[in-house]
Amino acid sequence: IKLVASLMMLHAVPMDAAAATNNFVKVDKTHFAKGGQRYYIAGANFWYGAYLGAASNVGNRARLLKELDTMKAAGINNVRVLAVSEKTDMPSAVRPATTAAPGRYDENLLAGLDFLVAELAKRDMTVVIYLNNFWQWSGGMTQYLNWFEGTKALDPNITKDYDDYMAKTARFYRNDKAQQEYRNVIRTIVERVNTVTGKRYADDPTVMSWQLANEPRPGNGKATAEEKAVYVKWIADTAAYIHSLDKNHLVSSGSEGLAGSAQDADLFVKAHQTKHIDYLTYHLWPKNWGWIDSKNVAATWEGAMEKSSHYLNVHIDYAKKLGKPIVLEEFGMDRDGASFDIKAGTTVRDRFYGEVFNVITTRAAKGDPIAGFNFWAWGGAGRAANPDYWWKEGNDLMGDPPQEEQGLYSVFDTDASTIALIRETAARLKGLERK
Numbered sequence: 001i002k003l004v005a006s007l008m009m010l011h012a013v014p015m016d017a018a019a020a021t022n023n024f025v026k027v028d029k030t031h032f033a034k035g036g037q038r039y040y041i042a043g044a045n046f047w048y049g050a051y052l053g054a055a056s057n058v059g060n061r062a063r064l065l066k067e068l069d070t071m072k073a074a075g076i077n078n079v080r081v082l083a084v085s086e087k088t089d090m091p092s093a094v095r096p097a098t099t100a101a102p103g104r105y106d107e108n109l110l111a112g113l114d115f116l117v118a119e120l121a122k123r124d125m126t127v128v129i130y131l132n133n134f135w136q137w138s139g140g141m142t143q144y145l146n147w148f149e150g151t152k153a154l155d156p157n158i159t160k161d162y163d164d165y166m167a168k169t170a171r172f173y174r175n176d177k178a179q180q181e182y183r184n185v186i187r188t189i190v191e192r193v194n195t196v197t198g199k200r201y202a203d204d205p206t207v208m209s210w211q212l213a214n215e216p217r218p219g220n221g222k223a224t225a226e227e228k229a230v231y232v233k234w235i236a237d238t239a240a241y242i243h244s245l246d247k248n249h250l251v252s253s254g255s256e257g258l259a260g261s262a263q264d265a266d267l268f269v270k271a272h273q274t275k276h277i278d279y280l281t282y283h284l285w286p287k288n289w290g291w292i293d294s295k296n297v298a299a300t301w302e303g304a305m306e307k308s309s310h311y312l313n314v315h316i317d318y319a320k321k322l323g324k325p326i327v328l329e330e331f332g333m334d335r336d337g338a339s340f341d342i343k344a345g346t347t348v349r350d351r352f353y354g355e356v357f358n359v360i361t362t363r364a365a366k367g368d369p370i371a372g373f374n375f376w377a378w379g380g381a382g383r384a385a386n387p388d389y390w391w392k393e394g395n396d397l398m399g400d401p402p403q404e405e406q407g408l409y410s411v412f413d414t415d416a417s418t419i420a421l422i423r424e425t426a427a428r429l430k431g432l433e434r435k
């Protein structure tokens, strides 16, 4: 018996190691696989999830647990969250920030991410973690340039000059000192040991992928060939760097697709050809992009849906061409009558979600490389605090970051019809996963 026992010991691989290795989300040709079977994302954007996980005053762990349980009950299996924010003078950025200054990271807020990841693991949910932001609402790349170029961080909510903002922010990619600090942050997070679970992030299958940034763009709509080349190189180099630190996880860019690629399809394809980018991402924003007038839906709905349907499908075709999965990791629509009031209806939003889900589930069922969705964004129990709907430090955090009215795109826990659509779609995608 002793001999048999020792022979068994020879071959025994600790269950957790074997399970963990096999349990990472992997790319299997043009789909995701997890635990040996196909895996689809039925996800939520939850940018503030790590903030709720903090033990400090900005945190609200009781609310976080409730939000995760409500999302889980709705069939949501993945959340997309912000890992770090940078302290900035720009008024429409979230406060407090994770990074007070280069190299100075708030351990309390970073522990919020630990708590979130630990709680997601308990619910068999995964997380996409983005490591920077092209937009000002978390400081982001603009704040890096304030640190290292000395340029004033101009909040586009104040200047209203988004073209100028985008052209300047894209200088982040070519600023060596900013890239140095950005890589310090990447290393700090990717090599972090979770203070709740004791697990290294790099060894934790709860993490689905590392994402370079939220909506990185090459510049503005008139980005030059040179700016585009710098952007393509930045994506490849940064993704390669993350893979050098972490052999287990996927890496994605956080791109919006054409809208985030100066409407240049060649650029979008070229930027994601690198072997270091494991899957594609895209975002769909009919209101932000001026395709729909929320105050005149009757006259603009058809045109907006034509453009949306094309946008939804053409990116799945790009993914087919590249032989990689693609996730629609952001889409949203405001409340009826362009209201921010939680009491306003969501008829138009629900119609839009229905159109989006129809394209996703139809093409997924055909075996096309659409690997799931994350709607923007989970508002849950959060409630707007001010009559003008703008966020102030100390107010509830919700799906709408501080640069937007609180209630613009958030799906609240009382939005039963929208949550029902999400639950139904999650179930349809779950049905496509097979051994």
Ligand SMILES: O=C1NC[C@H](CO)[C@@H](O)[C@@H]1O
Residues within 6 Å of the ligand: 135, 214, 215, 285, 288, 330, 332, 376, 400, 401, 404, 409
């Ligand atoms: O990443 C983003 N995409 C669109 C959201 C809604 O406008 C916005 O809040 C966020 O910056």
